[in-house]
Amino acid sequence: MEFLIDKEYEEVRLDKFLRKKLPTLPLTEIFKGIRVGKIKVNGKKSKENYRLQLNDVVKLFFKVEEDKKEDxxxxxxxxxxxxxxxxxxxxxxxxxxxxxxxxxxxxxxxxxxxxxxxxxxxxxxxxxxxxxxxxxxxxxxxxxxxxxxxxxxxxxxxxxxERKVEKKYYILVEGRIRKKEFIIKSYLKKLEDRVVELEKYEEGAKESISFFKVLDYGKNCTLLEGTLGSGRTHQLRVQLSSMGHPIVGDIKYGKGKENFMFLFSHYLKIEKYGIEIDLPIPNEYKQRLQ
CATH class of the missing domain: 3.30.2350.10 (Pseudouridine synthase)
Known part of the structure; x- marks a missing residue:
């Protein structure tokens, strides 16, 4: 039996996830299974307090009755x-x-x-x-x-x-960025309801790197293309806001009052499957630049 972790269980402790999914299995058996390696995450032994990540695979190497899922x-x-x-x-x-x-x-x-x-x-x-x-x-x-x-x-x-899937974003930010190309490398840490950028490492922080180039300018705004070197929560939003150029329309990290945030994932390349897609700049972006 195995489970693929979706957004609903992201950051949930492994033992709590298993108690939810396997209500008939005694807690002592859950802990024992984790300890002896009969319950593994991504093919490896883990600890009961491990916080599950999106797309983790939890596999049980013994039979147990699963809780009935909603259709x-x-x-x-x-x-x-x-x-x-x-x-x-x-x-x-x-x-x-x-x-x-x-x-x-x-x-x-x-x-x-x-x-x-x-x-x-x-x-x-x-x-x-x-x-x-x-x-x-x-x-x-x-x-x-x-x-x-x-x-x-x-x-x-x-x-x-393994960072083998390439993704690029069109981003419209507040203000005028003079550097035609730049890199932001920093540490990001998740707090309760937001992410903060740190200049140096501290416990719970993750190193994050993003690559940017300027594509165009509008009135008091700059159109960027951003490429992720790591995939952290709110990475582009936090890093650009911290440098003083928040994304236009970003209510959480900027001064957005609009019901539209100008962050668009336009490019995707999955080399393993021979898939490459590049969508054009949306009309809303062109209108805002004018």
Missing amino acids: LTNTKISSLELEKIKKSIVYEDERVLIFNKGNNVVMHKGSGHEYGISEILKEYLKNPNFNFVNRIDKATSGLVIGAKSLVVTRELAEEIR
Whole structure:
């Protein structure tokens, strides 16, 4: 038996996750399984207090009765929503589906949302094994990767972990940046409801690197292309805000009052599968630059 960790269980302790998923299994058996290596994360022994990460694979090397799951394909999704979602699919084959997520659209159910695009696509594909292998913030728009089977999910999750999937973003920031190309390297640390940038390492912080180049200028704004050298939560948003150029429309890290954040994941390359997609600059960006 194995579980693929999605956003719902990200940062949850391994032992608490197993208690939730396996209510009939005594806690002593959970701890014993972790200790002797009969429960592994990504093929390796772990500790009970390990906090699960997106796309981790938790595998049990013994039989146990699993808690009954809710049928995610039984949500009340209208045919109109399904058609709208279909138009945002930019690539699909027997293994992978690439989706162009809109601004302020949630990827998964929860936090007051009965369902997100993940649940809608499960219904559209009639495939309960469909999973997104990367995610972007609700306020961010652009390309996200979906896998149609657990095997492909594991393969792509490994490619992402090893930084073999290339992603680029169009970003409109406040102010005028004079350097045509620059790199931001810093440490990011997650607090309760936000991420902070640190100049030097401290416990809980993760090294983060981003590459930027200027594409165009508008009135009191700069259009950048950003490439991630690491994949941390809110990485581009925090680093650009800390240098005094927050993303236009970013309510959390900038002075955004708009219902639109100008951060768009436009480029994706999955060399293992021979997939390369590059979307044009959205019209909203061009209008704002003018």
